[in-house]
Amino acid sequence: MRIISGLARGRKLAPPPAQEKSIRPTSDRAREALFNILGKRVAGANVLDLFAGTGALGLESFSRNANCVVFVDNNHLAIKLIQKNIVICLKGFSGKSDFRIIKQDLIKGAPLKRLCKEYPQGFDLIFTDPPYSKNISSATLKALNKSSLLTHNGLLIVEERYNVDLPSEFPHLILTDKRLYGETAFWIYQKRAENMTDIPMKSK
Secondary structure, eight states: OBOOSSTTTTOBOOOOOTTOOSOOOOOHHHHHHHHHHHGGGSTTOEEEEETOTTSHHHHHHHHTTOSEEEEEEOOHHHHHHHHHHHHHHHTTOOSOOOEEEEEOOSTTOOOHHHHHHHOTTOEEEEEEOOOTTSSHHHHHHHHHHHSSOEEEEEEEEEEEETTOOOOSBOSSEEEEEEEEETTEEEEEEEEOOTTOOSOOOOOO
């Protein structure tokens, strides 16, 4: 598991122990494909990494010049891995870095009110990668739909098992793309708005 591109390119991230099943890192292949889709959106973005695990998605964003990254997870081992991987990515780096780690149980309902108050400007990219096939993605989507965390032109990326059925639209969110990579799939949502100028991406 490594950083694919950018400032920390090639840095090997600390993975969870082989016997640890509660943390499932996004594969390098899938992560590279996702960030190729995101492209220039990452530079300067405020990033929220929910169910952050090893922190790989947030740290890939940092490496590609994201403005700030907020990691949220409740797993004690995940918090330790995120801290360790931040140190790995910052080694030899002398520029500006803005990281925050929040230990919070997202399964019992995303603590979005707190985040909305602390980050009124919202996030340009929100990643959510909960345990597969446990209906947590749907619950998190509903909570995010009701929140103001996603900026008007931001993207919300949900990672789930490919055969899970997630809604294509909510009152304030709409699915614009879905990509499959083996058993992994990414659902990409945007804010629903009558004057939205972004052209929805085609599914593959």
